[in-house]
Amino acid sequence: MVAQQYLAQVLEEYRRLDRGGRPRCSYQEALEQFCIEVMRTLKATTQRRYGTSFRQLDPFFGRLLLDAINKARLSEFVAARRKGGATGATIRHDLATLIGVCSCAVAWDYIDANPVKAFD
Template identity: 40%
Template sequence: MAGLYRRGDVWWVRFRRNGTHVRKSAKTTRKAEAQAYLERLLAEQAGRARGDVPRHRFEEAVERYFQETRVRPKTLSSYRSNSRTLAPSFNALHLDEITRRTIAEFVTARKRTGVTDTTIRRDLAFLSVICSACGRWGWLDTNPVTAFGKRGLREGRPRTRFLTQAEFDRLLELFPLT
């Protein structure tokens, strides 16, 4: 059931893996390159099924991410906190075992402990960063967080800020009322 198709000028590949349809852009306008990409993906899938391709754990991915990437110190601090939060749920899993279901179980467990939706969204954002990095490294085919619907997690309300008296006076000096 593997095949190629075009969307506009770009070729896409499609195949089934473990009963699910996989559709990915080959990111090329040439059919031969798309065919080679499809064959490589199918070979990787067959290797994983046989156990030839090494599988990586979430814990390994987090360690490599912190070693190889450079982010701002405040972001790094936030990411380290997120990694400690995600560790009990995901460290024992291989990257290909992280699915929408495991993410949903994580979200449900966090909600039961009374954590706000905004905090859960931040945890999922870090998980998505890790999965995207794994995709660049060739450790993961697709980012499972993008397939997870975050509609049930409300974003925080925007903050309402009021001007101080000094700011108000400065504003009136610049734009006097007529």
């Protein structure tokens, strides 16, 4: 039992390190940093719009590491939003919000590249 717990702990620590030894960052950690550093600099209307998008993005990306966000997951998000009745413009707003968070994550060295920018 103790050995299994230790193994689980070691595997979790290993999972949190990328190939360069840098810690991997979650979407949630990047979002928290974004809210601290960026949100307060935005106009109130923009903050409200971002908040709306954050609520839509969270079920799809909230539990992921940033480097797990890829074209397939983005496609799933878009498909689910369409199925839920969201317009193309609304989906683009959500993706633009995610681009902003991921661009900051690149600047903070949380990830190497913005995965949303490559998404068509």
